[in-house]
Amino acid sequence: DTAVSQTPKYLVTQMGNDKSIKCEQNLGHDTMYWYKQDSKKFLKIMFSYNNKELIINETVPNRFSPKSPDKAHLNLHINSLELGDSAVYFCASSPAQVSGANVLTFGAGSRLTVL
Amino acid sequence: AQSVAQPEDQVNVAEGNPLTVKCTYSVSGNPYLFWYVQYPNRGLQFLLKYITGDNLVKGSYGFEAEFNKSQTSFHLKKPSALVSDSALYFCAVRRGGNDYKLSFGAGTTVTVRA
Numbered sequence: 434d435t436a437v438s439q440t441p442k443y444l445v446t447q448m449g450n451d452k453s454i455k456c457e458q459n460l461g462h463d464t465m466y467w468y469k470q471d472s473k474k475f476l477k478i479m480f481s482y483n484n485k486e487l488i489i490n491e492t493v494p495n496r497f498s499p500k501s502p503d504k505a506h507l508n509l510h511i512n513s514l515e516l517g518d519s520a521v522y523f524c525a526s527s528p529a530q531v532s533g534a535n536v537l538t539f540g541a542g543s544r545l546t547v548l
Numbered sequence: 549a550q551s552v553a554q555p556e557d558q559v560n561v562a563e564g565n566p567l568t569v570k571c572t573y574s575v576s577g578n579p580y581l582f583w584y585v586q587y588p589n590r591g592l593q594f595l596l597k598y599i600t601g602d603n604l605v606k607g608s609y610g611f612e613a614e615f616n617k618s619q620t621s622f623h624l625k626k627p628s629a630l631v632s633d634s635a636l637y638f639c640a641v642r643r644g645g646n647d648y649k650l651s652f653g654a655g656t657t658v659t660v661r662a
């Protein structure tokens with residue numbers, strides 16, 4: 434069983450388009466995250482939700498909008514795509530945030546290419 | 549603010565030799581430290597963590613890491629590397645307590661040659 438699943442795995446689109454990436458976890462975790470990995474493999478946190486509440490919102494263009502319909506799902510919608518948005522986007526989840534010692538479980542990533 | 553530095557972009561070792569991947573951190577208060585590994589075209593996988601207690605932490609696949617508070621380091625080690633250990637390794641830090649934010653280093657690519 435896949436613990437954290439992301440769709441689509443690959444996404445190729447034109448500049449200016451709007452696209453969404455979906456994430457679902459079946460681990461019963463309360464906290465979910467979106468990370469962006471650039472071409473140099475650097476990982477940067479974008480957003481985090483704890484039980485549907487936004488708790489981390491890093492300096493990300495407002496073209497990026499996360500949405501958590503329930504604690505098992507965290508979707509990422511991107512408007513007006515730009516070349517610089519090309520990256521691998523990772524979804525992750527962790528147990529209820531009662532301790533900073535919690536381990537993140539990552540999805541396999543969604544590779545976005547903007548042409 | 550919290551940050552992690554991995555001073556080596558790449559580490560190359562021969563199979564059977566010891567492997568060390570370096571990591572230093574900066575965080576206010578007590579740190580929670582983690583190592584993750586990423587195989588090609590895969591998500592990150594957890595290897596080990598230091599929260600408190602014994603400075604030597606043992607994790608998956610024979611890896612271990614030593615927390616050194618005075619040097620603010622958390623180097624990853626394996627006594628005898630395997631070709632299958634070739635991957636991208638990330639060190640990460642979170643401020644102690646209920647801080648949600650986990651900050652990653654830039655990653656170190658490990659290549660183990662047969």
